[in-house]
Amino acid sequence: MTTLQTWLDDAKKFARTALAEAILGTEDDLGPPAPTAAQQRLVETVGLHQLLPYDQYDETTGLYYNTDSVGFVLAVAPQTGADSQLAANLLGLYDSVPAGCGVQWMLLADPIVEETLNAYVDLREQHANTGRVPLFYLEQAKRRITSVRSKLGKPLFPGQNYTITEKRLMLSIVRKGSFDDVKLREEFQNLREVVIATLRAASLASRTAEPNDLIRFLWPILNPESFFGNGADILEQTYSDDRPIRDQLTAFGHHARVRAKQLLFGVPPEEPGEDDERVAVRSFGVQKYPEHKELWEMNNIIGSLFNDVHQYPCPYLITCGVMIVDQTAMETRAAIRGARATQNAGSKIAQMQPELALQNRDWKAVNMQLQMGGSMCEMYHTLTLFAPPKQMGRCVAAAEGIWRSERFSKLFPMLTQQLTTFLAAMPMMLTSDLRDDLKKFRLITTKTTVNATDMAPVLGEWGGTDGRASLLFFGRRGTPTLVDPYASSTNYNGFVDGTSGAGKSVLMNDIISAYRSVGGIIRICDVGYSYEKQIDMAGGQYIDFKPGSGIVINAFSTAGLDAENGIDSEVKFIRPIIARMVSPNAPIEPFEGALLDIAVRQVWNDYGQEGSPTRVRAALMALKDQNELPERVAYELAVRLEPFCEGGVYGRYVNGKTNVRLDNEVVGLELEHLNSDPQLRTVILLGFTNQVTNEMYRFDRSRPKLFLTDEGWQIVGDDQETADFMEEGYRRARKYEGSFFFATQGIDDAGMNKATQAAFGNSAWKYHLMQSKDTINKISSGEVMNLSPGLKRMLLSLAPVPGRYSEFVLVDPNGGTHLLRHIPDEFTLAMATTKGPAFEFMERLRAGGMSTEDAIRAFIESKRN
Incomplete structure (x- = not known):
């Protein structure tokens, strides 16, 4: 009896297990779901890198020969905005791609910005090593970079989601097949050239991504610990052609665990209570797309320009996959389903099923897009987040808020299919096999190429100019921005304006540092001692025009x-x-x-x-x-x-x-004591300007030269003579590679008189910091400048945070407008301080014999204690 009962109990247990596995996908009520367990066994058996198809690269053809496919990858420079012409040109890309090909756009927000940071420091190190520039400037740059590196992969400031990331865009096209298929190789070579030309027409610069580019892109994704380390290891990864590419994409000892909700990378804690330093990687699909989307709106999918809450607090990867299908079959299917939807919408049952009317509207929209030149395709989007496990909840909430605000009403968490979704986000993965898998998971859906164009993640944030890494700023979405004032075909002059407390003095100190750190000749006309500390540390000459000083300027x-x-x-x-x-x-x-x-x-x-x-x-x-x-x-x-x-x-x-001798390479003239005598002050300024301009010829034309006039609106007048004087000075400055920078309290000062108009009109670079609302109302009339609705909104949104950053709109020589943040280190902030207890604290120490640099350090230390 006992034996029979045991047999019956075992049979019941087996039946329950089989039923649970068949229906619920799990072997038991506890433990990972069966699909997750199977994926984990696969990773443990062969390694994550073996699940990737990348095998060899052919330098001759520029093609990748993968396990069962042939493809190519392009590194693309993201655009900063889009119009209808760009969208129309981009739509043509899909027309050139044959059926059976998988097209993938991948936009990675990469916090490893070593290339940018190194360029900023290396430029200063190069000049510091010559001995002609004080080491102070190199140390200042290193302090600033150290501050950024200390928050790699994390929000830069407490209570904000603001994270520094470079936006890297890749485009891959792949088709199932073998490398020995000559026809396929030739077809893909030609296709690559056509795609590059199409991207060029759409103002998207691109180049073939070689294996080093592919490794640079994929290494931190597959080894996400790099996102939160020092980032230096990524620069050491180089391609070797004697091994498959996939074997070069993960570190030795690479460890990954598959969970139902996410992947975990790194070694788990060995002892109870030990910190879990692994990185969680969680992928999402899009469950419901917007009913209508324009390409320009996709700029906000990387974070809102005007809502600081809608930012990603972690690295992320956005992938848009588009499967090109047989158009004849799909258009026939669209016509049939459209006719059926129309019929259903007119039936009696439609009154009880409102969704039938929505389906009819959708199919009408599809057929309209087909008539306008679009074609059918299959499309999916994935979002992959990288964060420490304890921070993942915050990151998910932020990401959902961003996508929801852009009318992607629901991100699907892809439970039990995290590994497949993660792999689907990689370049050259979208073959017909993966398409079939994604179809089973309901991740891929039928759309038109118009939809695919309008929802392509091809928009990023301005990354700055070509040329030297002179000035380092950051976009509101965290993109590092290097600006070279000499990257201009007109002139190298600047106009800086901002109300009190906007951060103008700190910004101007940084601009002075940018010129002096590369051996530039600096001349400053100051009103208020804003630059006295830097001039002292630079070993410069500071001339304080006081009564009885005996100064003569003729x-x-x-x-x-x-x-x-x-x-x-x-x-x-x-x-x-x-x-x-x-x-x-x-x-x-x-x-x-x-x-x-x-x-x-x-x-x-x-x-x-x-x-x-x-x-x-x-x-x-x-x-x-x-x-x-x-x-x-x-x-x-x-x-x-x-x-x-x-x-x-x-x-x-x-x-x-x-x-007034200008033998020193850094000279400042302080006119604070002439505030009560504006008649003399103006004459002295003009005389000093004349002297500075006349002596520019003495220096090598290859050396940068900066002449800065602070609070210039107080000094110049409303006469044509002074305006002509300004224009002639600016003309001479350009001849000798010189820059005139003019600083005022507001944009409206540019229209105050003819001289400020001349300064404004002859400045290729315009830095507009926070303005008063009265100022913006004044310039809205259009008398000073063309204030477009977009620029006005940018100016009204400027919100500096004291002690963290200032914000400004940079208008470049081509008229482009860029909303940027100036994030100085605490030393630069203290150096520019001219008021209050902080200033008095440092002045007391200096009066007691302490050096300027030591006084600043002492002040910083006092704030920490």
């Missing part, structure tokens, strides 16, 4: 140094200075300007560098009218010039030989 004594400049050019510089002396607050009349021109020319011809305002006054007094009588207007000008002549209240500052 435009005549510094003119005529450059043989390339004739008398007309010299007069263009000297006459505006004399004009401001005789008329500090109002433009001079044309006839007055003509008389000044005659007098200045006469003095220059007679005395050259020995000329002075006193001698100009004498020349004016000697001018005769048509009756050979003293010219009355000239006499009036001479009288008005009296304060700047010998014996006048300002005469000692502008007569005689200029004694």
Whole structure:
């Protein structure tokens, strides 16, 4: 009896197990589901890399010969926006791809930005090693880079999802077949050239991705620990043609575990209580697509430009797979299903089944797109997130919010199929075999190529300019942005504006550092000691124009140094200075300007560098009218010039030989003490500008040169003479590879007078920091600049966070607008401080004999304690 009962119990247990496995996909109520367990056994048996098809690369053809397929991969530069023309050109790509091919777009948000960071540091190291540039600038760059590296793969700031990542875009096309199929090889070679040309027409620059490019792309995906390390190991991975490519994609000792909800990479804890340092990788499919989507909207799938909450707090990979199908069969099917949907929507039962009307509408939309030149295809999207296990919940919530805001109403978690979904996100995986698997999982769905075009993840964020890694900024979606002010075909000048507290001084300090760190010649006209600390640490000369300082700046004594400049050019510089002396607050009349021109020319011809305002006054007094009588207007000008002549209240500052020496490569002139005397301040600024411009010829033209005028709106006036002076100075600066930077309190200052208009109009680069709402309302009229709705929205959205970053809109020489963040290190922030307890703290230490650098470090340390 006992034996029979045992047999019956065993039979019942077997039946329950078989039934559970058949229906629920699990062998028991506990443990991993059967599909997950099977995938784990597969990974343990052969290794994750053996599940990848990548075998060999043919340098001659540029094709990859995989296990059972042939394909190619292109590295594509993401666009920063899209219009209807780009979408139309991109749509043509699918028309050129034969049936049976799998097209995949893969956009990786890669936190390993070593190439960018190294370029920034290497540029400074190269010049520091020559001994011509203080090591301070190299150390400053290293501090900044260390700060970024310390948060690799994680949000940069507490309480924000903001993460630094490079957006890398790949395109692969593959078809099942063998490498010994000559016809297939030739077809794919031709297809690659057609695709590259199509991408070029769509303004998507591309090149063939060789094995080193493929390894660089896939290594951190398959070894996600790299995302959260120092990133240096990725630069050491190089292709060897004596082994299959798949054997070069994972580290030795690679360990992966398959779970129902995610994959886990890394070695699990060996002891209870030990920290779990593995990386979780979770993949999602799209369950419901938007009813309508435009390509330009896909820019927000990498994070919102205007909503800081909708950012990814981790690395991610977005893949769009498109299977090209037989068009004749699919169009016939579409026509049949469309007719059936129309019939069902008109039936009586449709009143009880509203979804029939929706199906009818969808099939009408499909047939309309087919009539407009589209074709049928099969499409899927996957999103793969990489994060520490404890942080994955936060990352999933953020990602779901981003996709939901873009009307992808539900991300499907792909339970028990994480490995398959993960592999489906890789290049050259979409063969007919994978398509069949995805069809079973209901991940792939029938769409049109118009849908595939409009939902392609081909939009990224501006990555900066070509040229030197001079300035390092970051986009709002975390993309590192290197800017070279010399990457301009017009001029190298800049106009910087921003209200108080917007971060203007910190940004300008960084711009000065960018020029000086590469051996640049720096000249600064400061109002408020914003740059005094940097000038001191750079070993520069800081000239504080105080009463009784004995400073003389005479435009005549510094003119005529450059043989390339004739008398007309010299007069263009000297006459505006004399004009401001005789008329500090109002433009001079044309006839007055003509008389000044005659007098200045006469003095220059007679005395050259020995000329002075006193001698100009004498020349004016000697001018005769048509009756050979003293010219009355000239006499009036001479009288008005009296304060700047010998014996006048300002005469000692502008007569005689200029004694401001510009021998040092870094010179700053501080005009804070002239705020109460704007008449003299303007004349001194113009004279200093004249001197700086005249001495540019002395330096090698290959060396960068920067002349910065801070708070320039206070100094220049509304007269054509000063405007001409500015334009002539800017013209000379370009001839000698020089840059003029002009800083003001707001964009509306650009329209304040003719001189600021000249500065604004002659600046290829415009840095617009946070503006007051009154300023934006003023410029909305269009008098100062063309304020488009998009630019206005950008300006209104600027929101600096003190102690973390400032924000600004950069307008490049081509008119492109880029919303960027300036994220300095704490040393740079302290260096630019000019007010409050922080400034007083450092000044006390400096007054006690401490060096500027040590005083800044002491202040930083005091904040930590």
